[in-house]
Amino acid sequence: MRPENLTEKTSQHTSAQNDRFGDQQNRNEHHNHINSSSKSNNNSPKLHPMMAVQIKPSPVGILILCISFVILIYYMFRSTDVSxxxxxxxxxxxxxxxxxxxxxxxxxxxxxxxxxxxxxxxxxxxxxxxxxxxxxxxxxxxxxxxxxxxxxxxxxxxxxxxxxxxxxxxxxxxxxxxxxxxxxxxxxxxxxxxxxxxxxxxxxxxxxxxxxxxxxxxxxxxxxxxxxxxxxxxxxxxxxxxxxxxxxxxxxSPILIKQEPKDASKKNVIVSRSHAGSVKEIVQSRLENTDVIPAGGAGYKVLSLFEGVANAYVHTTLIKKWDICAGNALLSAMGGKMTTLKGEQINYDYKDSARNEGGLLASLSGKDHEQFLTALQGAMDS
Structure with a gap:
């Protein structure tokens, strides 16, 4: 046998051994990897069977959530004004x-x-x-x-x-x-x-x-x-x-309180100091045991009725409706009255005249109002 042939066979034998050794090593590494993965998976927590069930949202819950959201948006952006x-x-x-x-x-x-x-x-x-x-x-x-x-x-x-x-x-x-x-x-x-x-x-x-x-x-x-x-x-x-x-x-208003007259034996009348006319003479000639109190401003005179200063507010000349409308509203709310001296209701519609030419009688007591009306009958013609 030639030396080169011997060398070639020896080389081939060595190469085959190396291949078999490499294959064995690769198989061992693969086997170790599988074992390592298995151990790793065995150490991970196991899922409870119930946890694997998918949670589906309730249609009723979704509806309630949507309604709540809409209400929240409404109250955030709505106007509180009614008018x-x-x-x-x-x-x-x-x-x-x-x-x-x-x-x-x-x-x-x-x-x-x-x-x-x-x-x-x-x-x-x-x-x-x-x-x-x-x-x-x-x-x-x-x-x-x-x-x-x-x-x-x-x-x-x-x-x-x-x-x-x-x-x-x-x-x-x-x-x-x-x-x-x-x-x-x-x-x-x-x-x-x-x-x-x-x-x-x-x-x-x-x-x-x-x-x-x-x-x-x-x-x-x-x-x-x-x-x-x-x-x-x-x-x-x-x-x-x-x-x-x-x-x-x-x-x-909590401060709008009806007070009793300080002297129940008298029927006091409050009149205008700047539009007096003949009201003092008219009242004193027609009503006995009556004091006449001059004062300024229609608003003040109406409030004096609530304060017990006077029993009635009398005016015998022309007066404008912006002077008396608010007082009329306050008296009506407390069971009082404001009329002309003939007992007529006063019309406060804007289409009507701003002038009240029928005189004025205001009081908090319906009984007093009728008594004063009777006593003052014809006063506007005097």
Whole structure:
């Protein structure tokens, strides 16, 4: 045998042995890998049979979740105001009336403090008394009417004063429609078509007394009438920072309290000091044991009935409806009356005249009212 052949065979034998050794080593490594994986899998936690079951959401649960989401979005973005351009919440309008009356009152006080009366004359009354108008009237009027017009643009609004040029309502702060006191002290609300309502505004009652620094007589008044009948009113005393309000049949201001007369043996009558006319002589000639109390401002005189100062408020000459509407509403809410001296109801619809020429009788007692009516029969013709 040739040496090269021996060498070749020896090489082939060695190569075959190496191949068999490599195959065996690979099989051992593969076997070790399998064993290692098996051990690893055996050490992992086993799943409970119940955990393998898929959880399916309940249709009822999904529905409840969706409804809850919709309610949440609604309350996040809804408006809490009830009033619209075509109908108005009386409760919201009362809150707005209180707010704007107090705004007007702050202007009245500010003007007095700034000594900016700059009186202008409206002319003389039938009795010859001067009837001045001041900056306080105008500034209060603007504050009240602009805020009401911004929120209730189609509301029939009648004010003692008149606008001086167009107002930019975009700069006007909207009134508060949700005063907590009103919510707490009213039993119900009414949503009323806007065309049925008339709001009467007296931005400064007792103007004469205002200029004379008799400030306890001064009031700011807002009244709400429905189909000519006063159903709610606000009388604000700016120099005392008190607001008296009432909503007939629903509720009233907690400070509006009926007090008994200090002297039950007398029937006191309160009359106007600046529109006296012949009322003193008429009352004293027709009613026995009666004291006549002169006072300023129709709003003040109505509040004096609640305070027990007088049994009746009598006026025998012309008086404007913005002077008496709020007082009429407060009296009605407490079971009182306000009529002409002939016992006729006063119409406060905006289509009717702003002048009440039938005289005035107001009282908190129906019995007193009838007695005074009987005693004063024919007084307007005297």
């Amino acid at each position: 619209t351009t075509s109908s108005i919440s009386i409760r919201e309008l009362i809150s707005a009336s209180i707010d704007v009356a107090e705004r007007g009152g702050r202007e009245v006080v500010a003007v007095k403090k700034e000594h900016e009366e700059h009186q202008k004359s409206k002319g003389e009354t039938k009795e010859g008394a001067n009837d001045p108008v001041t900056d306080g009237d105008f500034r209060s009027h603007v504050k009240i009417t602009s805020a009401l017009r911004k929120t209730f643009p189609y509301l029939n609004l009648v004010s003692e004063e008149h606008d001086q040029g167009d107002l930019d309502l975009t700069k006007v702060q909207s009134p508060n429609l949700h005063i907590q006191e009103v919510t707490d002290h009213t039993n119900f609300d009414e949503i009323v078509p806007v065309e049925e309502l008339t709001v009467w505004v007296d931005p400064l009652d007792a103007t004469q007394e205002y200029t004379e620094n008799l400030l306890h007589y001064v009031t700011v008044m807002v009244c709400i009438a429905r189909k000519g009948v006063p159903i709610a009113g606000v009388i604000h005393k700016p120099f005392e920072q008190k607001s008296y309000w009432a909503y007939a049949g629903s509720g009233l």
